[in-house]
Amino acid sequence: xxxxxxxxFLGNALHDSRITNLKDSLEADGCEVKVISFxxxxxxxxxxxxxxxxxxxxxxxxxxxxxFSFAVKLWKSLKLSNAxxxxxxxxxPLAFTTxxxxxxxxxxxxxxxxxxxxxxxxxxxxxxxxLIKKIExxxxxxxxxxxxxxxxxxxxxxxxxxxxxxxxxxxxxLLRKPGNKIDLRKILNIPSSNKIVLYQxxxxxxxGIIRIISLLKELPNIEFVLLGDGALxxxxxxxxxxYNVHKRVHFLGTIPQRELINYTAAADIGLALIENISVSYxxxxxxxxxxxxxxxxxxxxxxxxxxEKIVNDYQVGIIVDEKDDSQIxxxxxxxxxxxxxxxxxxxxCAKASLELNWDKEYSxxxxxxxx
Numbered sequence: 001x002x003x004x005x006x007x008x009f010l011g012n013a014l015h016d017s018r019i020t021n022l023k024d025s026l027e028a029d030g031c032e033v034k035v036i037s038f039x040x041x042x043x044x045x046x047x048x049x050x051x052x053x054x055x056x057x058x059x060x061x062x063x064x065x066x067x068f069s070f071a072v073k074l075w076k077s078l079k080l081s082n083a084x085x086x087x088x089x090x091x092x093p094l095a096f097t098t099x100x101x102x103x104x105x106x107x108x109x110x111x112x113x114x115x116x117x118x119x120x121x122x123x124x125x126x127x128x129x130x131l132i133k134k135i136e137x138x139x140x141x142x143x144x145x146x147x148x149x150x151x152x153x154x155x156x157x158x159x160x161x162x163x164x165x166x167x168x169x170x171x172x173x174l175l176r177k178p179g180n181k182i183d184l185r186k187i188l189n190i191p192s193s194n195k196i197v198l199y200q201x202x203x204x205x206x207x208g209i210i211r212i213i214s215l216l217k218e219l220p221n222i223e224f225v226l227l228g229d230g231a232l233x234x235x236x237x238x239x240x241x242x243y244n245v246h247k248r249v250h251f252l253g254t255i256p257q258r259e260l261i262n263y264t265a266a267a268d269i270g271l272a273l274i275e276n277i278s279v280s281y282x283x284x285x286x287x288x289x290x291x292x293x294x295x296x297x298x299x300x301x302x303x304x305x306x307x308e309k310i311v312n313d314y315q316v317g318i319i320v321d322e323k324d325d326s327q328i329x330x331x332x333x334x335x336x337x338x339x340x341x342x343x344x345x346x347x348x349c350a351k352a353s354l355e356l357n358w359d360k361e362y363s364x365x366x367x368x369x370x371x
Contacts, residue, residue, distance in 0.1 A: 171287030198267035203230030208273025
């Protein structure tokens, strides 16, 4: 008999590779998977695609109404469900998913993809931090399994909450090569002599974006392409104008997950310049790091421990102190001017992708997920 899995996520699941990969793998193992997710940024979208339901939320409302609308829709969906396994794909559905999962005597899994009380954006929001800690502490002890994205997160949660049931499932992409590369130079009118530094992901504080924009005047042969969206996009656009480099800073918005690699592979360097502004960021091991490797482009990474280990172990990029402008400038010049060095890194990316891929990662954890 097929196991039924219910996944809940505050975000658009179609834009989240961790969910789409997990859903596909569970279905390949004979599970029936239903996903409930939410979107408040995409203007027009289909609300149901392949058992993924996406509810529209209005972010322009005050925070209470936004989260109340989310909670009502999620609660109704959970009450009508009948699953063997419930997965809270981030902090926000954790409480309701755990309550319903326990009522139905089902297995409950919490995907702690971040250290939520310690996110960089919450540094000055003490009440929000306190509230998240209180809710997470209560419900994390009631779930059967806690997934994390790295060993440091697992160790932190086990020590902080006194739990023992964590398991690492890294944000690693499917093993695939780019199909038809998107010609970014043609689309954006970039000279063939210029190199493309690409950032993909959410546009928020602590990602090194402002720092790169501010240094572009000293890097006249570099174009900065950003894929994604977020709360600070307008601020980054203003910064590009302020530093008079707006003609070399290109915002392309959110790209569907399954098409992303074709954009990524068209760049010369992948930016993963996470800043050490919080415990969560210090532990960072972002999916963009692995996506750059899979796309075959060298990584330009900050020297945070988990990221540094991957880059150094597989020799796929350059590590710098994200606060040191001279290191950043020297590193970018090395990557863009030393063709032999760049070629070696690309070869290493190809080798690393044979190990750092979703199928290998999932096969390591699937028995514990489904038991």
